[in-house]
Amino acid sequence: NAGVTQTPKFRILKIGQSMTLQCAQDMNHNYMYWYRQDPGMGLKLIYYSVGAGITDKGEVPNGYNVSRSTTEDFPLRLELAAPSQTSVYFCASMGRRGTGELFFGEGSRLTVL
Amino acid sequence: QKEVEQDPGPLSVPEGAIVSLNCTYSNSAFQYFMWYRQYSRKGPELLMYTYSSGNKEDGRFTAQVDKSSKYISLFIRDSQPSDSATYLCAMSASRGGSNYKLTFGKGTLLTVNP
Numbered sequence: 087n088a089g090v091t092q093t094p095k096f097r098i099l100k101i102g103q104s105m106t107l108q109c110a111q112d113m114n115h116n117y118m119y120w121y122r123q124d125p126g127m128g129l130k131l132i133y134y135s136v137g138a139g140i141t142d143k144g145e146v147p148n149g150y151n152v153s154r155s156t157t158e159d160f161p162l163r164l165e166l167a168a169p170s171q172t173s174v175y176f177c178a179s180m181g182r183r184g185t186g187e188l189f190f191g192e193g194s195r196l197t198v199l
Numbered sequence: 200q201k202e203v204e205q206d207p208g209p210l211s212v213p214e215g216a217i218v219s220l221n222c223t224y225s226n227s228a229f230q231y232f233m234w235y236r237q238y239s240r241k242g243p244e245l246l247m248y249t250y251s252s253g254n255k256e257d258g259r260f261t262a263q264v265d266k267s268s269k270y271i272s273l274f275i276r277d278s279q280p281s282d283s284a285t286y287l288c289a290m291s292a293s294r295g296g297s298n299y300k301l302t303f304g305k306g307t308l309l310t311v312n313p
Binding site: 090117126127128129131134144176178180186187188190191192193 | 205207231233235240241242243244245248287291299300301303304305306
């Protein structure tokens with residue numbers, strides 16, 4: 087039972103490079119989220135999606151883009167990477183019934199040098 | 200004032216101690232309160248979920264919500280080294296739906312020493 091799968095687990099980028107963090111869930115969940123976690127700062131919502139084709143901004147969307155072409159996948163695109171985007175990124179999903187429980191992936195550690 | 204305040208610790212206790220973790224909040228619309236546990240280099244996982252004021256117990260864990268004081272707590276009895284993790288409080292105004300968003304505290308790092 088895979089749950090939420092994130093790739094890559096680790097990545098080092100140079101300033102100005104771009105990359106995509108992949109997220110896939112196999113629970114047929116409608117709601118998907120991208121958070122970033124900085125040391126001592128908790129989780130900040132970047133983008134979220136309530137279903138295929140529908141996305142919306144969270145608290146800290148600048149410098150990121152998302153798409154949701156299928157129920158399963160919710161990739162996060164970083165354009166023109168900056169040192170401020172050094173963080174741990176978590177993808178999460180929640181079912182339609184809205185139990186309030188988010189299921190998280192194991193995270194992607196990104197360093198921008 | 201931040202929407203959710205949580206003492207980041209770190210908190211270090213001996214095995215068997217009773218641990219108290221707390222969060223305060225300012226948004227009176229919050230109705231649903233959660234505690235997530237996050238082990239090192241892992242994603243958070245839901246530990247406790249409560250609605251409105253009151254207590255909820257699950258084994259060694261008790262969650263308390265006092266909406267009048269805008270204060271929530273998580274108590275861990277007979278703490279074990281396996282409880283060593285970061286504990287994040289989280290809360291929302293709704294149970295689900297398209298407007299559902301969780302607001303997280305910063306997390307408290309707990310170490311239980313054998």
